[in-house]
Amino acid sequence: GWLGMITGTYLILFYIILYWFPAYMVNAVWMVNPLSLLLSGNPASQWFLYGFIYTLAILVMGIRMFRKYRGNKYQQLRTASVMFFQTAFAFLIPEILVLLNQPYYDFKNIWPLDYDFFYDYQISTFLSSGGVGMFMLIWGILLIIIAVPLFTYFYGKRWYCSWVCGCGGLAETVGDPYRQLSDKSLKAWNIERYLIHGVLVLAVVMTLITIANYFSSFSFLGNVTNQLHSFYGFAIGSAFAGVVGTGFYPFMGNRVWCRFGCPLAAYLGMVQRFKSRFRITTNGGQCISCGNCSTYCEMGIDVRWYAQRGQNIVRSSCVGCGVCSAVCPRGVLKLENGPEEGRINENPILIGNDSIKVNA
Ligand code: SF4
Ligand code: SF4
Incomplete structure (x- = not known):
């Protein structure tokens, strides 16, 4: 009803300001500045504010999930897991790494969800950060080629989507009141298949060109790479995953991004469908x-x-x-x-x- 529409409009506006008009957030950013200085030693940015609000929302609505599903061990454990991974892995550890002069890194974020993992500035950061940076690079690659297929074979994609992922964590806690709004029609399912696999193909192509560009000196590839990065960052990273993915909870259910857009969900889904227990x-x-x-x-x-x-x-x-x-x-x-x-x-x-x- 009207409450959902107000909430959805508020969330959409919040994401638009966050991505494209951060100057309007200066006061709010200043409020979390002391915490940022304490954790990383750096002044807060709009991204720190976003991480703080994101984590707080998962924790508060996670407590609601504990109350709602008391007596259901699976739901309790799953909720505790997403609260833990968001707080420790997505929020605290990356900030503390910066305090220790190491690269900012979320150890549970996996390519292609973490779409800039192979961007040249990321690779340069890893390679110039000694043993820790090299460990992060190898860790990220091992997650893609070993952890995803292996864990999905044994446990299905739930090991990541409902227990570890930050997007999934938000969907399962903040988005829980809207889960019944997901479209069950065959038409929605057809759109879902084309869209999610289309985003996966786009992410793979962009990454292959990025890597080819990294090892070559063709200016042509450099231009294509830059254009692809700009397009993907705007259309998928900001508009789809952020504005639509979360802002549309009250209109299209809580898994809009996971269902229609997440390229990692597409990869996990293929393993789950064809080679899983x-x-x-x-x-x-x-x-x-x-x-x-x-x-x-x-x-x-x-x-x-x-x-x-x-x-x-x-x-x-x-x-x-x-x-x-x-x-x-x-x-x-x-x-x-x-x-x-x-x-x-x-x-x-x-x-x-x-x-x-x-x-x-
Ligand atoms: S995604 Fe749907 S089918 Fe799968 S466990 Fe959740 S409610 Fe059940
Ligand atoms: S329709 Fe679904 S929820 Fe209802 S009894 Fe059958 S399996 Fe259970």
């Missing part, structure tokens, strides 16, 4: 078709459709938040990691002509 099992016999699970799925998955047919849910977009299971009055849904065999349990008698949707 994660699935949500459904005891279809118990389902009373109340639709709670579908209503509260923040990723727009029609969970009930699977539950009614007794089919496991194996979808690239599922972030394993577990809320479908938490709101089911019959205990039908269970988030499980198990053998890959039989993970997709299609039942040809029950599914009839709807098999196309099962394979989605």
Whole structure:
């Protein structure tokens, strides 16, 4: 209703001022200056203010999640995890690293979500910061090529999207009151597939050109690289991930960015869909078709459709938040990691002509 519209408008305006008109934030920035001086020894910027508000919002709304899901161990642990990773890894440790004359670095941010990881100024910072900088560079690359596929194989993309990621942390706490607003239509799902994989392709192409430019001296590549960085930073980094990704919580649900735009979610999703032990099992016999699970799925998955047919849910977009299971009055849904065999349990008698949707 009107409260959601006011909140959404406020959030959108906040992001627009943060990215493009920071001069209007000077007073607010000064309020957090003492904390910035204490942590990093540097005066506060609008980005420090943003990190502070972001972390505070996750902590306050995280406490709300503890109260809302008391008695549900999975939700309690998951909420504690995102609160911890945001406070320690995204906010405190990078600032303290600066105090120790080391590069500002969030150890849990992974390319391609961390889209400037391979930018020349980042690589130069790593290489000129001795052993610590080299460790950060190797750590970031190991996360991309080993941690993501390995953890996603064993636990699904939930290990990152619902337990570690800052965007996911905000969505699961601040965005929780809006999770039912996610569009469940087939049209939304089609847009989602094209958009999220399109952003992934763009991030990969931009990074490959960036790396090629780093090792060559062609001025042509340098121009293309700069233009791509400007475009990606404006369109994806600021407008999509920030203004739309968070400002549209009250209009399109709490996972707009994760569902339609995050290139890391696309990468995690591909592993989850084709090579993972994660699935949500459904005891279809118990389902009373109340639709709670579908209503509260923040990723727009029609969970009930699977539950009614007794089919496991194996979808690239599922972030394993577990809320479908938490709101089911019959205990039908269970988030499980198990053998890959039989993970997709299609039942040809029950599914009839709807098999196309099962394979989605
Ligand atoms: S299917 Fe369930 S666990 Fe997966 S995103 Fe939807 S609500 Fe969360
Ligand atoms: S919440 Fe449970 S009982 Fe209701 S439709 Fe979903 S699986 Fe069926």
